[in-house]
Amino acid sequence: xxxxxxxxxxxxxxxxxxxxxxxxxxxxxxxxxxxxxxxxxxxxxxxxxxxxxxxxxxxxxxxxxxxxxxxxxxxxxxxxxxxxxxxxxxxxxxxxxxxxxxxxxxxxxxxxxxxxxxxxxxxxxxxxxxxxxxxxxxxxxxxxxxxxxxxxxxxxxxxxxxxxxxxxxxxxxxxxxxxxxxxxxxxxxxxxxxxxxxxxxxxxxxxxxxxxxxxxxxxxxxxxxxxxxxxxxxxxxxxxxxxxxxxxxx
Amino acid sequence: xxxxxxxxxxxxxxxxxxxxxxxxxxxxxxxxxxxxxxxxxxxxxxxxxxxxxxxxxxxxxxxxxxxxxxxxxxxxxxxxxxxxxxxxxxxxxxxxxxxxxxxxxxxxxxxxxxxxxxxxxxxxxxxxxxxxxxxxxxxxxxxxxxxxxxxxxxxxxxxxxxxxxxxxxxxxxxxxxxxxxxxxxxxxxxxxxxxxxxxxxxxxxxxxxxxxxxxxxxxxxxxxxxxxxxxxxxxxxxxxxxxxxxxxxxxxxxxxxxxxxxxxxxxxxxxxxxxxxxxxxxxxxxxxxxxxxxxxxxxxxxxxxxxxxxxxxxxxxxxxxxxx
Amino acid sequence: xxxxxxxxxxxxxxxxxxxxxxxxxxxxxxxxxxxxxxxxxxxxxxxxxxxxxxxxxxxxxxxxxxxxxxxxxxxxxxxxxxxxxxxxxxxxxxxxxxxxxxxxxxxxxxxxxxxxxxxxxxxxxxxxxxxxxxxxxxxxxxxxxxxxxxxxxxxxxxxxxxxxxxxxxxxxxxxxxxxxxxxxxxxxxxxxxxxxxxxxxxxxxxxxxxxxxxxxxxxxxxxxxxxxxxxxxxxxxxxxxxxxxxxxxxxxxxxxxxxxxxxxxxxxxxxxxxxxxxxxxxxxxxxxxxxxxxxxxxxxxxxxxxxxxxxxxxxxxxxxxxxxxxxxxxxxxxxxxxxxxxxxxxxxxxxxxxxxxxxxxxxxxxxxxxxxxxxxxxxxxxxxxxxxxxxxxxx
Numbered sequence: 001x002x003x004x005x006x007x008x009x010x011x012x013x014x015x016x017x018x019x020x021x022x023x024x025x026x027x028x029x030x031x032x033x034x035x036x037x038x039x040x041x042x043x044x045x046x047x048x049x050x051x052x053x054x055x056x057x058x059x060x061x062x063x064x065x066x067x068x069x070x071x072x073x074x075x076x077x078x079x080x081x082x083x084x085x086x087x088x089x090x091x092x093x094x095x096x097x098x099x100x101x102x103x104x105x106x107x108x109x110x111x112x113x114x115x116x117x118x119x120x121x122x123x124x125x126x127x128x129x130x131x132x133x134x135x136x137x138x139x140x141x142x143x144x145x146x147x148x149x150x151x152x153x154x155x156x157x158x159x160x161x162x163x164x165x166x167x168x169x170x171x172x173x174x175x176x177x178x179x180x181x182x183x184x185x186x187x188x189x190x191x192x193x194x195x196x197x198x199x200x201x202x203x204x205x206x207x208x209x210x211x212x213x214x215x216x217x218x219x220x221x222x223x224x225x226x227x228x229x230x231x232x233x234x235x236x237x238x239x240x241x242x243x244x245x246x247x248x249x250x
Numbered sequence: 251x252x253x254x255x256x257x258x259x260x261x262x263x264x265x266x267x268x269x270x271x272x273x274x275x276x277x278x279x280x281x282x283x284x285x286x287x288x289x290x291x292x293x294x295x296x297x298x299x300x301x302x303x304x305x306x307x308x309x310x311x312x313x314x315x316x317x318x319x320x321x322x323x324x325x326x327x328x329x330x331x332x333x334x335x336x337x338x339x340x341x342x343x344x345x346x347x348x349x350x351x352x353x354x355x356x357x358x359x360x361x362x363x364x365x366x367x368x369x370x371x372x373x374x375x376x377x378x379x380x381x382x383x384x385x386x387x388x389x390x391x392x393x394x395x396x397x398x399x400x401x402x403x404x405x406x407x408x409x410x411x412x413x414x415x416x417x418x419x420x421x422x423x424x425x426x427x428x429x430x431x432x433x434x435x436x437x438x439x440x441x442x443x444x445x446x447x448x449x450x451x452x453x454x455x456x457x458x459x460x461x462x463x464x465x466x467x468x469x470x471x472x473x474x475x476x477x478x479x480x481x482x483x484x485x486x487x488x489x490x491x492x493x494x495x496x497x498x499x500x501x502x503x504x505x506x507x508x509x510x511x512x513x514x515x516x517x518x519x520x521x522x523x524x525x526x527x528x529x530x531x532x533x534x535x536x537x538x539x540x541x542x543x544x545x546x547x548x549x550x551x552x553x554x555x556x557x558x559x560x561x562x563x564x565x566x567x568x569x570x571x572x573x574x
Numbered sequence: 575x576x577x578x579x580x581x582x583x584x585x586x587x588x589x590x591x592x593x594x595x596x597x598x599x600x601x602x603x604x605x606x607x608x609x610x611x612x613x614x615x616x617x618x619x620x621x622x623x624x625x626x627x628x629x630x631x632x633x634x635x636x637x638x639x640x641x642x643x644x645x646x647x648x649x650x651x652x653x654x655x656x657x658x659x660x661x662x663x664x665x666x667x668x669x670x671x672x673x674x675x676x677x678x679x680x681x682x683x684x685x686x687x688x689x690x691x692x693x694x695x696x697x698x699x700x701x702x703x704x705x706x707x708x709x710x711x712x713x714x715x716x717x718x719x720x721x722x723x724x725x726x727x728x729x730x731x732x733x734x735x736x737x738x739x740x741x742x743x744x745x746x747x748x749x750x751x752x753x754x755x756x757x758x759x760x761x762x763x764x765x766x767x768x769x770x771x772x773x774x775x776x777x778x779x780x781x782x783x784x785x786x787x788x789x790x791x792x793x794x795x796x797x798x799x800x801x802x803x804x805x806x807x808x809x810x811x812x813x814x815x816x817x818x819x820x821x822x823x824x825x826x827x828x829x830x831x832x833x834x835x836x837x838x839x840x841x842x843x844x845x846x847x848x849x850x851x852x853x854x855x856x857x858x859x860x861x862x863x864x865x866x867x868x869x870x871x872x873x874x875x876x877x878x879x880x881x882x883x884x885x886x887x888x889x890x891x892x893x894x895x896x897x898x899x900x901x902x903x904x905x906x907x908x909x910x911x912x913x914x915x916x917x918x919x920x921x922x923x924x925x926x927x928x929x930x931x932x933x934x935x936x937x938x939x940x941x942x943x944x945x946x947x948x949x950x951x952x953x954x955x956x957x958x959x960x961x962x963x964x965x966x967x968x969x
Contacts, residue, residue: 013504013524014580017390026387032580037505070593077597093395094365095356121504123386127356127366134360139433140324142353145498155437159499160349161448164440165322170433179505180498186605189635189648189658192597211399212365215381218392220530223549228542232556233564239536239552240568247534247551249513250572493612522578543852 001056003046003113005080006102006132007039009064009071010122017219024214026122033067035074038117040184041177046115047079048182049149056112057081063101063207065089069200076195077187083200093123094210099131101207107136111172118143118176126176133174141167145180252341254280255401256289256308257331257358258300259350261439263320265291265299268346268451270306270413275373275406276344277307277416282375283341287418288312290334292327294320296424304420306413313424318431321439322350325432328357333429335362340401342380344373347405348451355405364399369508371410371531380404388504388527408451409510410531442499447483449502454478455511455532457485457502459525461518461539461558465495470562471517477569485509485529487519503528518558521546538562578607579664582840584878590885591653598639598654602661605634610665615930617792623668624792625748632703636662636673638681645685646698653888656833660884663834664841667940668793670834675744676700678827680707680753683769687811687819692771696751708749708774708781710740710798711820717742718953720755721764721817725800727756734758734770734810736803742947746781746796749774753811754800755820769811769819778803789943825898828948829891832904835912835944836880838937842912842919843873845933849923860922869918876911883907899961906954913941 011031018027046058060075062068063086072083119126133140146157156167229239244250256276258269280287286309291297303311314330335343345351347369359366372383380402386393449455458471475482486496488503504527514532537550538558547553554561617624640655641647663670681700699705716722725738752772759766778801850861860866887904890896916938920927927934945951960966
């Protein structure tokens with residue numbers, strides 16, 4: 001099994017968002033960056049598939065700044081074999097440009113599987129995986145929560161509203177991974193030590209800026225101060241009244 | 251004149267309700283651009299309820315039919331919609347950011363070589379350009395983006411574009427397409443528990459957290475949900491999903507689902523930033539928690555402090571009365 | 575998933591760590607968030623060590639993490655090792671104690687004083703958690719004065735016979751092997767103290783848990799009795815000799831404790847800050863009152879000092895320059911400050927502070943043991959006194 005995993009460096013989910021002076025981006029001062037949580041499922045899946053096959057490669061690819069080497073090494077510490085950083089200081093706001101840069105790198109790599117997290121928890125774009133699939137003309141299933149592979153094909157399950165879609169696809173393919181697919185391992189201490197010695201190639205890239213321009217980044221509207229209706233079950237009738245009369249949602 | 255293409259969805263040959271929202275959003279955009287709305291649905295044949303789209307502002311309703319289109323066919327749908335979009339000189343293509351829309355929209359965007367603004371909560375036209383607002387960092391920030399491409403592709407966050415009736419002529423037509431399903435085939439749809447609504451789409455979401463103490467106690471939440479007569483879905487905090495009490499499909503929060511229901515009831519959830527990120531855009535938030543200092547009360551419109559095991563059953567009784 | 579705990583780092587000490595040190599810390603931090611914190615309160619109340627987590631701790635490589643890779647260990651530097659102890663003790667002192675004993679008091683003496691055969695036999699098994707060890711030095715009547723021990727090992731023609739009793743032995747009842755320190759000469763021959771690896775299933779060896787602890791409740795503490803325990807010749811740690819051998823193990827363990835205490839203090843501070851910001855009294859968050867601010871300011875100051883102290887101690891250790899007295903200073907200072915912080919945090923939390931749902935009281939109770947074990951606070955005072963004046967005040 002030759003597997004590529006595309007990962008992203010993102011601010012930790014506990015980050016308190018502070019907007020930079022340009023009014024368009026995140027103030028990164030003091031922000032802790034981590035491997036995108038959904039990408040952990042992709043890395044784990046690659047490792048399990050490779051381990052099961054007993055041979056092959058799990059390589060990670062990341063478009064990001066120089067600091068994303070640390071993110072790649074997290075994946076290497078989990079057990080991936082090698083990493084490639086497509087280094088750029090500006091990750092385009094337009095997902096198609098990220099997809100183009102990754103597709104160019106992955107093209108002709110002879111991958112059995114190309115895995116992505118279903119979305120990045122910073123930009124919420126959930127689009128780069130299927131875009132890469134389109135650019136490489138590969139079959140693609142997104143938000144995979146269960147996966148069975150056989151030689152040459154696979155069956156994936158993805159969650160849809162009110163049900164689960166069972167999807168068949170031929171290999172090679174692009175898959176994006178959802179929570180529930182597996183339980184990502186912790187990077188063990190030996191893995192952290194071993195990661196330092198694994199190959200990490202840095203390639204400078206200049207992705208296009210695309211056709212999406214960020215005009216402004218603003219905090220979400222403050223919710224107005226709510227009220228405590230009361231204490232205990234006796235407050236319930238008043239709550240119901242307020243929901244009917246004041247909020248008009250019942 | 252710019253036509254706006256509204257990509258609608260069907261399941262089991264029946265129009266999905268989220269399509270009303272898509273047409274509503276498309277109508278808003280079309281009015282700003284001064285053009286008509288064309289709704290398009292992929293299916294194997296006639297789609298029940300597609301004619302309703304006229305009520306919400308579709309000038310034309312087109313069903314693209316192919317034998318392989320009964321169920322969602324990612325590659326076939328993407329090709330058919332992209333072909334249509336390419337041919338028609340559209341100003342914008344609007345999807346729902348539903349499970350299907352999230353899968354389909356990027357494929358269409360890539361085929362057309364244009365960007366996708368995903369999961370938008372607002373879309374307008376400023377100086378002739380389409381400007382979308384979309385949450386980032388799980389709703390901890392809003393991004394306002396200008397899309398300098400034709401067509402501009404957007405997907406709309408479910409439950410945000412409340413359907414508005416704007417009756418139009420709504421001519422209905424069927425176009426048979428030669429496009430086949432493609433390599434990726436949906437073999438079946440395993441239905442979730444009968445009547446179970448998805449938290450991302452439900453009008454009312456009642457979520458439970460650690461305060462429920464053990465998985466079996468979720469029955470108090472489920473009973474309350476039932477009292478709303480099939481309009482409410484049961485959600486869960488990350489803590490209880492991680493503990494294996496509830497399925498990940500129910501998780502509300504930054505690493506779960508982002509929901510915007512009309513009414514969100516948080517039961518025994520303290521309100522970690524992770525969770526708040528997933529539900530803060532709900533229209534009305536009610537919190538029930540024993541700790542009056544819990545952060546959830548800071549975002550709640552209404553709160554009751556006390557023992558959820560006393561409060562929730564009482565609420566179930568009151569809601570049942572209302573609907574009974 | 576990234577850990578929920580964001581750390582306490584007022585002086586960007588994070589920036590003084592290398593990438594691998596940060597990665598080690600984050601892995602353990604995450605694991606503690608996921609696996610220790612959800613269960614520790616219950617285990618503490620029930621008085622049970624969360625033994626089910628031992629295989630996972632081994633899998634992560636937490637045991638003997640600063641020993642070389644050739645023996646199945648992670649081969650980390652001492653700063654990374656210290657950060658592991660910090661994060662484990664942020665969970666619970668009992669869990670950190672388990673790792674300290676296994677690594678610094680059992681694996682370390684085998685590594686330092688054992689033969690190559692002993693190292694090859696025991697260390698990989700211990701690193702993988704398959705063999706759990708305990709360390710028998712303290713005796714019922716000889717705590718702060720280990721030189722007075724009365725456990726005796728007599729050489730026979732095919733091995734050794736051990737007789738004696740050991741007290742306050744962490745992991746005693748769960749251990750598969752005990753490192754037992756005994757005099758091989760007469761009871762007055764301090765220089766004859768040697769270390770033995772004693773499998774706990776050897777005839778004549780028994781361990782009994784000490785009951786009624788109000789501290790370190792999520793940790794097993796036992797009494798060991800050795801009655802005519804026969805062990806083969808190769809049970810002896812050949813390079814051990816004199817009191818300095820077990821004392822060097824204690825120095826290794828104290829080093830980890832100095833870091834661990836910072837973890838417990840960080841947990842208490844973090845909880846106190848969040849409580850102070852959210853708890854409303856007299857119409858505003860209690861964090862807005864001067865008395866609580868004074869508490870929090872004091873906590874942050876002490877934690878920051880202790881963090882810097884640990885880091886430099888670790889760098890010295892990595893350069894091979896550290897002295898036992900420097901380790902004593904760090905253990906003495908950090909455990910004392912952590913105990914103070916736990917107490918102040920408990921008070922800041924008001925009545926809620928006495929509940930197991932919060933961490934402060936559990937840490938406070940634990941730290942009272944940590945204050946006393948591995949050289950009491952007072953003993954470290956005397957060690958430093960002797961270092962300063964060259965005059966011993968021990969007797």
